[in-house]
Amino acid sequence: MTRKAKIEKLIYRGWAEGEDLVTKEKILLRWALPGERVEYRFFRRKKGVILADLTAIVKPSPWRIKPRCSWFGRCGGCSWSNLTYQQELAWKEWVIREVFETVAQVDLQEKINPIIRSKRRYGYRGKTELTFSLDPKGQLVAGFHQPGRPDQVLAIDRCWLHRPIVNQALMALRRILPQTSLPVYQPRTGQGVLRSIIFRTNREEELLIGLIVENQEKMSLKEKRLWLDQFRQQLGKQLVSFWLIKERRRPGEPVEVAKEHWWGAEFLTEAVAGIDWPIGPLSFFQNNAEQAEKMIDQLRRWTKSHLASSARLLDLYAGTGFLSLPLAHLVAEVVAVEIDAEAVVLGQKLIQARKVKNYQFFLGDSSRVLTRLLEQGLSFEAVIIDPPRAGLSKKALRSLLMLRPQFIFYISCSPVSQARDLAYLIKKGGYRLIELQPIDMFPCTWHVESMALLRRQ
Numbered sequence: 001m002t003r004k005a006k007i008e009k010l011i012y013r014g015w016a017e018g019e020d021l022v023t024k025e026k027i028l029l030r031w032a033l034p035g036e037r038v039e040y041r042f043f044r045r046k047k048g049v050i051l052a053d054l055t056a057i058v059k060p061s062p063w064r065i066k067p068r069c070s071w072f073g074r075c076g077g078c079s080w081s082n083l084t085y086q087q088e089l090a091w092k093e094w095v096i097r098e099v100f101e102t103v104a105q106v107d108l109q110e111k112i113n114p115i116i117r118s119k120r121r122y123g124y125r126g127k128t129e130l131t132f133s134l135d136p137k138g139q140l141v142a143g144f145h146q147p148g149r150p151d152q153v154l155a156i157d158r159c160w161l162h163r164p165i166v167n168q169a170l171m172a173l174r175r176i177l178p179q180t181s182l183p184v185y186q187p188r189t190g191q192g193v194l195r196s197i198i199f200r201t202n203r204e205e206e207l208l209i210g211l212i213v214e215n216q217e218k219m220s221l222k223e224k225r226l227w228l229d230q231f232r233q234q235l236g237k238q239l240v241s242f243w244l245i246k247e248r249r250r251p252g253e254p255v256e257v258a259k260e261h262w263w264g265a266e267f268l269t270e271a272v273a274g275i276d277w278p279i280g281p282l283s284f285f286q287n288n289a290e291q292a293e294k295m296i297d298q299l300r301r302w303t304k305s306h307l308a309s310s311a312r313l314l315d316l317y318a319g320t321g322f323l324s325l326p327l328a329h330l331v332a333e334v335v336a337v338e339i340d341a342e343a344v345v346l347g348q349k350l351i352q353a354r355k356v357k358n359y360q361f362f363l364g365d366s367s368r369v370l371t372r373l374l375e376q377g378l379s380f381e382a383v384i385i386d387p388p389r390a391g392l393s394k395k396a397l398r399s400l401l402m403l404r405p406q407f408i409f410y411i412s413c414s415p416v417s418q419a420r421d422l423a424y425l426i427k428k429g430g431y432r433l434i435e436l437q438p439i440d441m442f443p444c445t446w447h448v449e450s451m452a453l454l455r456r457q
């Protein structure tokens, strides 16, 4: 039986939400756009909502465009590239409004600025990771995980969101795979070697490769040479660094990761805000350098308008100090907290090289370091928070309230956890949301970043 629906809106996580034309039940599906009439196939019901597969578009949206990518609809990477960029931005703003109003009950009427658009809609991504797998014919392939199918990878040959050098590296990889005798790692048995491969790039189109393996003792010198020589031959001078990342997983034990610098420069650098940032194989770096520059501009504006030059600034979840090092000359002191040792080493090298005297790093978990800072009686006028997608733990939130900074700059790639945490800070800490600045770091996808400025009343 053909079921029909009309699509009403796009929501967080990239779903299109609509209503069955006959039963009036709520349905969620992918690849359809607001205003469209569609035909769908029932997939399953979850909490009273029909999860469906799109089978036909009966009446298309006037904002529908032909996606550039031939893998669109299967890969899931650029879920909104079938929509004009103007509309994509409008929906991102709308999603943030809805999340804030429903999760945090914050009426954003005058507080939300128009989203900052990305100059590039394609070719902006700085990091890519592909998983090795066997295709149905038993051939070794590397690809992206398919949405909803964590056990299957899609061996794409090109991605429009990546910088062009990554597509060249993909071509080189396709030539290497038939030549290698290394087996794919099998999580169930713990056997095999090849796990995944990471490509990191900068705006100069230079490339760092990290090959992630298990059971690395099975990787002979001949194999190592094959991978390195082939990539060097195919990529020439654009390949600047090669790392071998050895993982060891044993049931019930934490994953052990050891990095071996294999060839070339140790790191890539990306120039943002007048600083050459080192990018290692695993440490975090903002995925869209041009937009990250605009993030720093916004933080500079907030710092200049709200903080005195005598202020002390705390940067929790600091990475290499990316968001706070460009502000160090505007304040008296910066303390940065980061759990990843690679990022802290890179950040420390940077502050030494630049002779920044008022900046120090703490390696460790944010809430633990916060407790220590509180015990030492330290105080900060402002705190930058840029946590992973899950947001802040209850412990971190409670410690933050005890620290009582006057201002909080909360940056997040997850409006849901950001809205939840802001609701807590507003309710329990007497903070007020002054400004919310959405910024499109991830064009063509449903992901959206936002920066919140909070002030204690």
Ligand SMILES: C[S@@+](CC[C@H](N)C(=O)[O-])C[C@H]1O[C@@H](n2cnc3c(N)ncnc32)[C@H](O)[C@@H]1O
Residues within 6 Å of the ligand: 284, 285, 286, 316, 317, 318, 319, 320, 321, 322, 323, 337, 338, 339, 340, 343, 364, 365, 366, 367, 386, 387, 388
């Ligand atoms: C979204 S990134 C932001 C990094 C940095 N602000 C930037 O813009 O490059 C989040 C950072 O938090 C770090 N992190 C994750 N959990 C942490 C924790 N419990 N305590 C401290 N840092 C943590 C990660 O290693 C990562 O560098």
